[in-house]
Amino acid sequence: MKISIITCVLNNEKHLEDCIKSVLGQSHSDVEHIVVDGGSTDGSLEIIKKYEKYLDRWISEPDSGIYDAMNKGIILSTGSIIGLLNSDDLYSSDDVLSKVSNVFEKEEPDCCYGDIVYMSPDLKRVVRYWQAGVYKNGSFRRGWMPPHPSLFVNRGIFNRYGMFRTDFEISADYELMLRFFEKGRVFPAYISDVLVKMRVGGRSNSGFVNLIKKSFEDYKAWKVNNLKIDPMIVIRKPLSKLHQFYKKQ
Numbered sequence: 001m002k003i004s005i006i007t008c009v010l011n012n013e014k015h016l017e018d019c020i021k022s023v024l025g026q027s028h029s030d031v032e033h034i035v036v037d038g039g040s041t042d043g044s045l046e047i048i049k050k051y052e053k054y055l056d057r058w059i060s061e062p063d064s065g066i067y068d069a070m071n072k073g074i075i076l077s078t079g080s081i082i083g084l085l086n087s088d089d090l091y092s093s094d095d096v097l098s099k100v101s102n103v104f105e106k107e108e109p110d111c112c113y114g115d116i117v118y119m120s121p122d123l124k125r126v127v128r129y130w131q132a133g134v135y136k137n138g139s140f141r142r143g144w145m146p147p148h149p150s151l152f153v154n155r156g157i158f159n160r161y162g163m164f165r166t167d168f169e170i171s172a173d174y175e176l177m178l179r180f181f182e183k184g185r186v187f188p189a190y191i192s193d194v195l196v197k198m199r200v201g202g203r204s205n206s207g208f209v210n211l212i213k214k215s216f217e218d219y220k221a222w223k224v225n226n227l228k229i230d231p232m233i234v235i236r237k238p239l240s241k242l243h244q245f246y247k248k249q
Contacts (some may be wrong), residue, residue, distance in 0.1 A: 003152070004032040004079030008069040009087035013043035015199065020051050022090035028097035031239050032056040032079050036069045044087075067164040067172040074163055083152040088199045092117070096195050100152050107189045111153040111180065111247045113146040114191035118198050127200050134190045141230065148173040150195040157186055165224075170210060171217035175224070183225045 005023050009016050023033045035048055037060035048058050057076050063069045070084055081104055085091070104111045118128035132146045139145075161184045164172045180186045222229035 001081060001104060002030045002032055002079035002182045003028060003081045003083060003097050003101060004073075004077035005032060005035050005064045005097075006036065006070060006073030006077060006082065007087055008036045008038070008066050008073065008082045008084070009040065009044055009048075010038035010066075010069075011042045011044060012041045012087040013040075013047055016044055016047045016087045017051075018090050019085060019087050020047070020054070023085065024054055026053070026091065026097045027095050028101055030079075030101075031035075032077060033095060034058065034073050034076050036063075036073045036076075037061075038063045038066075038069055040153060059232055065169065067168065068166050071166070074158055077155075077209050080155055081152050082158065084149065084153055085196070086149060086198070089149055090197050091195050092194045094140055099193065099195075103189050103191060104152075104154070109154075109189035110186035111151060112189040112191055113152070114150040114193050114195035116150050116196040116198055117194050118200050121199050123197065123199070129194075135181065135188050140178055145174060145177055145182075146188075147196070148177065148197060150191075151177065153180075157184070160184070168217050168221070170214045171221055174218055175221035178221050178227070179225050182227055189239040 007019055011054070023031065033055050035055055036060040037048060037058065038042060039060060039062045045060060048055070048060070050056065059072065059076070063072065068106070074082060081100065083100070089095070100112060103109065113132055115132055117126050118130070119125065120127055130147045132150070135144070135146065157180060161179055164176055166172070168175055180222045181188065219229065219231070
């Protein structure tokens, strides 16, 4: 089973190599790694070229933001399963993609997801532990969502329900998962294990203005999918994450 991993990068020479090596080190034998560079002006391209023979495809060109870059990667990919690994992040162990493949082979889900941990920039300290838990009907209405970096999707689901909406600046990942889970009623599988280590940061979590914008876009995600929404979802969603800062791995 071929798994396509898409990494989008823009000026991240500091961490890109860790990300690429993380994919290279996977024990699963059929992995396609695609890197989509948004026109980096630092040393990111040199790192990409250093590992060029290990990458199945890479492009470097201006884009309209990270979700546009993700869509480009999905279009370029050829695997039956698609995952996205940001250039700041890495897999928690060398058998993550083997676990993913086993789940798809045994349970035949439309998608699967697991847990993630947010790490200090030096990867020595766990800052936040996101234990996703099993999805149940109505979970999104209670503020739940799966960690997007741990999500692996059957290609047919993208073909059926579409890719990332580029009219969302921050919450296109939330909108996509809402569309898949709540509107499309996909069949998900949960891997009760940490799949991804993320370095702390991220635009959607940085600054009060972005948090307000994210809340607005989260609300918009329900509207564009014609899903009935309780306005309190914009409060429940951030509140549902508070326990992640206290849980230890």
